[in-house]
């Protein structure tokens with residue numbers, strides 16, 4: 211474990227900041243590099259911009275020596291460089307590696323003999339070896355595994371999870387050589403209780419995509435089942451409750467209005483992209499799951515129209531209140547939230563939309579401001595529960611709603627319909 215002292219983390223978001231926090235706690239000297247001046251100024255001023263860290267956490271990091279900067283020359287002489295920048299989807303549905311390449315160029319400037327470079331950004335198998343390695347070798351004139359170390363270590367942050375954080379979630383590491391794996395394992399032993407060694411960087415990259423594809427496919431399975439269970443008159447949530455009493459071989463997944471967040475709707479595409487472009491055949495499970503999950507917002511809107519119809523009301527002109535517009539329960543993150551396509555479709559069909567979310571003050575859809583209701587029990591022709599935030603009193607909402615469409619299967623009552 212000896213030898214690591216100065217750490218530079220490139221990209222100070224949902225992934226980079228929890229790592230920086232644990233590294234500071236472990237007594238390492240941590241500098242964070244980001245391209246956004248406002249992010250850097252905020253952090254140095256003790257202000258957070260991610261759900262999982264409070265202002266007090268950031269202030270404690272700063273007191274522990276953490277500094278954020280936009281300036282590469284202020285990064286000192288790092289022993290470890292960790293890349294945590296975004297990998298959004300490109301136009302062709304593959305990963306857009308623009309930020310990863312830019313961060314790798316930056317890492318190349320800081321690289322010296324013996325430095326460990328780790329990529330944490332989610333990407334397709336082969337990226338670390340085929341994209342990062344040649345860039346770093348060219349920039350430094352050194353060879354990976356001999357002159358410097360290079361590894362992939364997938365981030366497993368689960369925003370809002372009160373039990374599993376950075377330290378107690380096992381950390382997978384896979385180097386481009388065995389020596390690189392050991393170097394990365396030695397570094398993460400400072401910050402994580404358990405380090406798991408992959409055979410190489412490719413297996414570490416694949417492990418992350420397997421985890422998220424597994425969730426994506428299983429959510430699609432229950433979403434498709436929810437649609438026909440509704441028609442068959444079967445309560446799928448009750449069936450899941452019963453199935454989960456099996457003490458082995460079953461893990462519950464729940465239907466919902468669509469998948470959101472940065473990982474589940476996006477990461478499996480990296481894998482299907484790799485299979486399609488390199489092997490010329492489709493990854494059918496992912497493509498089917500994608501098709502089912504992306505159709506859920508449309509299904510929610512059709513069901514909303516059907517419900518209003520039972521009340522002799524057209525969707526056109528109906529007052530519809532959306533509850534919970536973030537992608538996940540009890541977080542403020544709205545990335546890829548299915549609430550947005552649902553709102554878009556409702557607006558297109560003439561609904562008079564409002565929203566309520568304890569985590570969101572103002573909400574825009576396609577540049578249009580959606581009015582915020584004063585309370586989740588505000589009057590509407592139809593209330594749609596999209597995210598069952600912990601602060602919501604679901605019984606009170608069900609008692610006050612004229613009609614409640616619960617896409618999370620958590621409410622009951624005469625005027626309540628479930629997905």
Ligand SMILES: NC(=O)c1ccc[n+]([C@@H]2O[C@H](COP(=O)([O-])OP(=O)(O)OC[C@H]3O[C@@H](n4cnc5c(N)ncnc54)[C@H](O)[C@@H]3O)[C@@H](O)[C@H]2O)c1
Nearest residue numbers: 221222223224225244245295296297309312313331332365
């Ligand atoms: N958010 C999650 O829950 C989560 C979980 C697992 C994996 N990941 C993966 O981790 C990676 C980072 O995701 P995130 O959620 O932390 O993103 P984020 O948007 O919260 O943060 C990324 C940060 O990187 C900065 N940045 C962009 N380009 C840069 C550059 N060239 N140099 C320096 N900084 C740069 C941005 O300004 C931003 O502050 C992605 O690949 C994502 O798929 C995210």
